[in-house]
Every structure is written in structure tokens, then in C-alpha cells.
Amino acid sequence: MRRPASAAPRRGASPKAGAPRPALVLTVPSETSFLGLVREVTRKMAESAGFDQGTAGRLALAVDEAATNVIEHAYAGAADREVEIRLEDRGPEFQVEVVDSGATVDPRAVPQVDLRRYVRERRTGGLGMHLMEKIMDSVTFRRSAGRNVCRLVKRKAAVARGR
């Protein structure tokens, strides 16, 4: 039987305008059929953090890409694992961590995207990483307690300045 997706608030502080708010943690099975749900939750959280619809949509796309990377690379397509998404409005910035317990994959090992060369060589890998880096202010990867953590950060001030 398929495990249900679950969302649970963490920390007890009451949210204030412009102040950090409790994180939302969403755990979904490592199936691409859950990417739509991940995207919708991210989009709504980003809008609630004050981003406009367009920016919220792009943030959701970056998280979709990060979760796709986990399913396709860290878990090599296995559908019986878990992907954890931690979404947090930290006041000046919006942070999403995509966590898995799969194989360590170095996404930066993917060469820089050269679109015309990609077309010539029929390559498509690396586009997701490229999109994530273009959309977010920061994309970092670390290994923590036997798990891979991809942290995506978008600063609110950068959006206000038109980035």
C-alpha cells in the first residue's frame, strides 16, 4: 500500500509579519507522481511568505527539479523510498531543504550547460541543476547524518530589487 504524503508543522512560535515562521515538513514517497503535490505546497508556502505568483511558481519549479534529482539519481528511480521537503519562511529569506537517504550524488559534477552542444549531442542532463541555480540565490549540497541535504535559498530583498 502506498504511504500517504504527510505534512506536519514544527516549532511552536506564532508567525509574525516579516518574522521567521514555523517550518513545514512534507514527506512523500520517491515517486514522480508526487511532484505535483510538492510543487503546489511549495508554491503556496512561497506566496504566503510574500513572493509574487511568478516568483512563487519559479521557486516551486526549482523544488520540483531538486526532488526529481533525488528520485532519478540518489534513489536511481526506486519508488519505495522517502523524500523529505522542509519549507521555511525565515523572515528575510525563504529556504527549502530537500533531503534523501540515497546514494551521494554530486550534482556539480555535471558540466556547465551549453545548449547548442546539448542539442548536437542529444544531451539533456544538467538542465534541472542549471534551472535551480538560475532561479535560486543559493543552492548548496551537504551530507548530514547519512542523508543528502540540498538547500535552496531565495532572498526576499533580491526579488524586491527585481532579481
Next chain:
Amino acid sequence: MSELTVDKRDVEDVTLLYPKGFINAHTVRLFEGEIREALQQGRFKIVVNCSGLSYIASAGLGALMGAIEEIRGSGGDLRLASLNDTVRNIFEILGFNHLYRIYPSEMDAIVSFARDGGTGS
């Protein structure tokens, strides 16, 4: 509601695809399959009408890239029409607007084939 549907119709020698919903790693095979079917039928002038497309992730962009060389090598092209701001923005972020011809409307894209015979850039 389905996450993606792809309607298809032919206008003379141009095949029009209408993806409705979103294209990501979960739905891309359906989209890819429709492109592939057109190519198998020898139809190399393709317009993707994106008016019903809410967003496209890298998997969908990869599907476009995976087909374009074969299409252009066969004397055709794949052109895009009616992009909403979200999809247009994603294309611009990745520089796809330099690889694909993008038109404001489906009719503009169809006419463009009649005008130049369908040779891609």
C-alpha cells in the same frame, strides 16, 4: 483532473500539439510520445501551442531538445506558440528562446511554416 493531456491536430502539413497541464518528470513521457508519433508519421513541421501549459520543468525541455535535431535534420522544425509568462520565463532563463522560434499565436506559427518552408534555425 489529469496532470497532462496532449491533444493533436493537423493543419495541412503542420502538426499542432496542445499540452494542457504541466510537463515534468512524471508527465513527460506522454508529451514525448506525441512528438515521437508525429515523427514516425513523417510529420516534421510541429507547433506546440502552449496556451494550456501551466509550467514546464527540465524534463519537458529535455524532450524538446531530444527531438529537435531529428526534426531539423528532416527539413522541418518545432516551433512554439502562445506561451504564458511562466513558461516564457523558464525558456528565457535557459536560453531556449534562442534555440526555438516562439510566436505569439498558433496562427503566426503555422503561417511561419508557409513563409519559410519550415527550415529550422
